[in-house]
Amino acid sequence: xxxxxxxxxxxxxxxxxxxxxxxxxxxxxxxxxxxxxxxxxxxxxxxxxxxxxxxxxxxxxxxxxxxxxxxxxxxxxxxxxxxxxxxxxxxxxxxxxxxxxxxxxxxxxxxxxxxxxxxxxxxxxxxxxxxxxxxxxxxxxxxxxxxxxxxxxxxxxxxxxxxxxxxxxxxxxxxxxxxxxxxxxxxxxxxxxxxxxxxxxxxxxxxxxxxxxxxxxxxxxxxxxxxxxxxxxxxxxxxxxxxxxxxxxxxxxxxxxxxxxxxxxxxxxxxxxxxxxxxxxxxxxxxxxxxxxxxxxxxxxxxxxxxxxxxxxxxxxxxxxxxxxxxxxxxxxxxxxxxxxxxxxxxxxxxxxxxxxxxxxxxxxxxxxxxxxxxxxxxxxxxxxxxxxxxxxxxxxxxxxxxxxxxxxxxxxxxxxxxxxxxxxxxxxxxxxxxxxxxxxxxxxxxxxxxx
Ligand code: SAH
Numbered sequence: 001x002x003x004x005x006x007x008x009x010x011x012x013x014x015x016x017x018x019x020x021x022x023x024x025x026x027x028x029x030x031x032x033x034x035x036x037x038x039x040x041x042x043x044x045x046x047x048x049x050x051x052x053x054x055x056x057x058x059x060x061x062x063x064x065x066x067x068x069x070x071x072x073x074x075x076x077x078x079x080x081x082x083x084x085x086x087x088x089x090x091x092x093x094x095x096x097x098x099x100x101x102x103x104x105x106x107x108x109x110x111x112x113x114x115x116x117x118x119x120x121x122x123x124x125x126x127x128x129x130x131x132x133x134x135x136x137x138x139x140x141x142x143x144x145x146x147x148x149x150x151x152x153x154x155x156x157x158x159x160x161x162x163x164x165x166x167x168x169x170x171x172x173x174x175x176x177x178x179x180x181x182x183x184x185x186x187x188x189x190x191x192x193x194x195x196x197x198x199x200x201x202x203x204x205x206x207x208x209x210x211x212x213x214x215x216x217x218x219x220x221x222x223x224x225x226x227x228x229x230x231x232x233x234x235x236x237x238x239x240x241x242x243x244x245x246x247x248x249x250x251x252x253x254x255x256x257x258x259x260x261x262x263x264x265x266x267x268x269x270x271x272x273x274x275x276x277x278x279x280x281x282x283x284x285x286x287x288x289x290x291x292x293x294x295x296x297x298x299x300x301x302x303x304x305x306x307x308x309x310x311x312x313x314x315x316x317x318x319x320x321x322x323x324x325x326x327x328x329x330x331x332x333x334x335x336x337x338x339x340x341x342x343x344x345x346x347x348x349x350x351x352x353x354x355x356x357x358x359x360x361x362x363x364x365x366x367x368x369x370x371x372x373x374x375x376x377x378x379x380x381x382x383x384x385x386x387x388x389x390x391x392x393x394x395x396x397x398x399x400x401x402x403x404x405x406x407x408x409x410x411x412x413x414x415x416x417x418x419x420x421x422x423x424x425x426x427x428x429x430x431x432x433x434x435x436x437x438x439x440x441x442x443x444x445x446x447x448x449x450x451x452x
Contacts, residue, residue: 005110005121008071010036016069018085019076020045023099027073030109032057033116036071039064066092071107075099102126111136115147144230146190153191154179157198177201188233188253192318193288200286209236209283211310213303215296215322219245220406223323231320236287239278243294243432245407252290272302276309283315294432296324300350300375324348326373329402329434332412334442343371343438351377351384351435360384366393371438378431382421388437393417398440403433414441 013036017024020042028049031038038058040049045060053060066072072094074085079101086104089096098104110123111132120139122132144150158175165171178197179189196210212231217223224232232238235256240249242262252258261275282289293301297319310317326348330337337346347365349372350358357380365372366388377384389395395418403411415423417437 001125003108003123003125005123007119010034010070012037013070014039014068015071015073016041016064016066017073017075018042018064018082019074019099020049021075021077022046023075023077024073025049027075027097027099027109028052028058030112031073033114039069042076066094069094072096073099074101074104113139113143115143115145115151118143118147118151141226143186144188144190145226149191150189150194153194157194161202174198174201188230190230190234193231193234196288208315209285209287209289211279211283211289211291211315211317212320213291213293213297213306213317214320215298215324216240216244216248216292216294217323218295218325218328218406219243219248219404220328221245221247221251223328223406224248224251225320225322228320228322231288231318232290232292234288235290237282237289238292239275239282239289240292241294244292249292252292256290272305276306279306280309280313280315283310284313293322294325295328296322299324299326299348323406325375325402325405325432325434326436328405329373329400329436330439332402332405332410333400333436333439335439337371337373342369345371347372348375349373350375351380357383360387362387362391365437366391368394369438371436373439374435374437377435378424378429378433381424381435384435384437385417385420388417397438400436400439400441401427401429401433402436403429403431405434412441 015031015036016039017027017031018041020040024040024042025046025048028038028040032052039061040053040058041061041064042049043062045053049058049060052058066089072085072089074082074089074096076082082098082101083104086096086098086101090106095106096104097107097109108123108126110121111129113120113122113136120143122135122139124132161171161174165174178194178201179186214228214231215225216228229251232252235253237257237259238249238252239259239261259278261278279289279291291306293303295301297303298321307317326337326346349360351374352358364370374384388397395416397417399415399417399420401413401415401424403413411427411429413423413427413429420435
């Protein structure tokens with residue numbers, strides 16, 4: 001290792017940047033994150049640098065004697081000038097970084113994943129900045145965006161624990177437990193999970209748990225939110241539905257207890273009361289419960305009944321929205337759910353409710369240009385078709401059926417209202433699928449080129 005990564009305290013120290021163009025700007029994007037007093041020497045600062053100066057984030061100067069500088073960046077657009085500045089800095093024993101000139105660098109700035117006060121620095125000693133950037137982007141996705149806040153929360157709790165618990169080995173045991181030492185699940189840490197686990201560890205496991213109502217999306221794990229993924233990693237108990245994909249389920253904490261509560265349409269199912277009971281029971285036992293519901297939990301997910309049960313038991317819960325089947329399906333059709341000037345409403349409706357086939361506002365759905373996404377509509381397709389036709393819908397109204405939206409086995413069927421039930425049968429569509437009334441499928445660019 002030729003270069004030693006060190007964390008230098010720049011609070012109140014002067015950093016001088018020579019240059020006012022793209023190279024200086026790139027350096028400044030990092031330097032301005034510190035608490036240094038930044039001075040930029042340039043006759044022609046770029047608009048961005050001028051804006052930073054106007055905002056009081058740096059001082060602009062046309063000259064600088066260097067003497068009070070802690071660090072110097074020679075980042076003019078002229079390599080010769082940068083080398084000259086580096087020589088000047090060396091003569092004064094001030095560390096200098098000359099942009100893109102290894103010979104003029106006493107130090108190099110690593111690629112940073114900044115969750116201050118937690119900062120990860122990645123350096124390749126100049127061999128491959130591209131590799132450092134690739135590693136950085138990987139780490140970026142793995143570290144929660146609020147890791148800095150988590151670190152501050154931990155600091156507060158550590159200060160408190162030092163007063164309350166004089167035995168250092170007990171303190172260490174509590175932190176090993178809270179921070180999941182050896183579990184390798186730091187990506188699930190958040191200010192909330194840390195506080196929850198801390199109070200649980202302090203009370204010897206008696207603390208009340210927490211329920212996360214999590215949108216698992218339509219199936220593709222890429223469609224999970226970062227927050228959903230994080231709480232999935234922290235789960236003690238995972239209570240999941242039939243339509244939660246295996247790929248998504250595989251991302252939950254391995255050591256968690258898994259409870260399947262699937263409801264098969266028209267078949268055997270776990271009663272909602274039983275699901276509510278399980279949620280309450282596990283949260284009361286102090287567990288972090290992840291209630292994984294397909295798509296968005298707030299769309300045809302009976303979430304309100306679960307909230308009511310948790311409220312009645314005095315338990316707190318957090319909701320993590322997900323991508324609902326309608327938006328995933330629209331993305332597969334490569335069309336927008338709403339089109340300016342064409343539809344003023346994008347209806348999300350169910351084909352089935354507690355009374356059987358659902359009665360919808362057929363008159364408005366039958367109007368030319370109407371668009372609706374029908375969930376749980378497969379078995380009701382003939383009923384929907386009949387109601388719409390009687391209400392005056394055009395039999396040639398386009399209908400797309402998207403089965404297993406976002407999954408590897410996704411199927412898209414383009415048909416018309418007149419053909420819908422037969423097309424479903426011929427296509428062997430068994431679901432999960434949404435019926436997208438009034439929607440067409442955008443042809444692939446390649447197919448369109450071939451046709452023209
Ligand atoms: N909360 C879910 C909907 C649950 S109701 C959401 O927001 O998506 C169950 C219905 O959702 C299914 O009958 C089907 O109509 C639809 N659905 C769920 N996942 C789907 C998928 N991957 N592709 C197409 N439709 C899906």
